[in-house]
Amino acid sequence: MSGATPPHPPRRKRMSRAARERQMLDVAEQVFGERGYQATSMDEIAERCGVSKPMLYEYFGSKDGLLVACVSRSKAELLDVTQKAMAGATTPEDILWRGMVAYFTFIDSHSKSFAMLLREPTAETPETAEAIEATRRQQSTLIAGVLATFAPTAPADVIEAYTQIIMGASERMALWQTSRPDVSAEDAARYMTDFCRQGLSPYLTPPPPPSSAPPPSAQAPPARR
Structure with a gap:
């Protein structure tokens, strides 16, 4: 029998607080989307995270606090992705298109939790409702x-009115998209940009008229002296 000391099992790397919080939010958003707010338990989220339930409460205070944290994180991420997408645009129409694609792509990647928030109004405690409204205000701006x-x-009141119309229509479009796997983010964005173009057509800058002068190749050569 060998007297060698058996090797110690490798220690698990301790996660930083920020990394642990991201993990908890990732898992919570997934469970909320799968179960719905009412059926989600802190026990299940803690178990999936591999942490104790008291630790979950230490980070977020309550299930409501955890949901608010999920919504607040999505708010920041949505602003980031839409701003980055529009930064590379070269024309006003391209800005609109890129912003719409970014929005519907983001919602598509968070479709279950997004649908839960819109379909389960009992999840909206005052704190959650305010977090959702803050996201809407951010996107409205x-x-x-x-x-x-x-x-x-377009006059200021027209811009304000169409902003509200587009906000409501985009949410309904996104909710419809979550139930239609055949509808891509680009499809949804195309419907919305077409809608914007038609509705705001009286205020769009018309394209420059085509030149009436014939192209150089079609012009008669200068008369010889």
């Missing part, structure tokens, strides 16, 4: 700026 660029002659 972004959309209003895009529309003002897209339709530069």
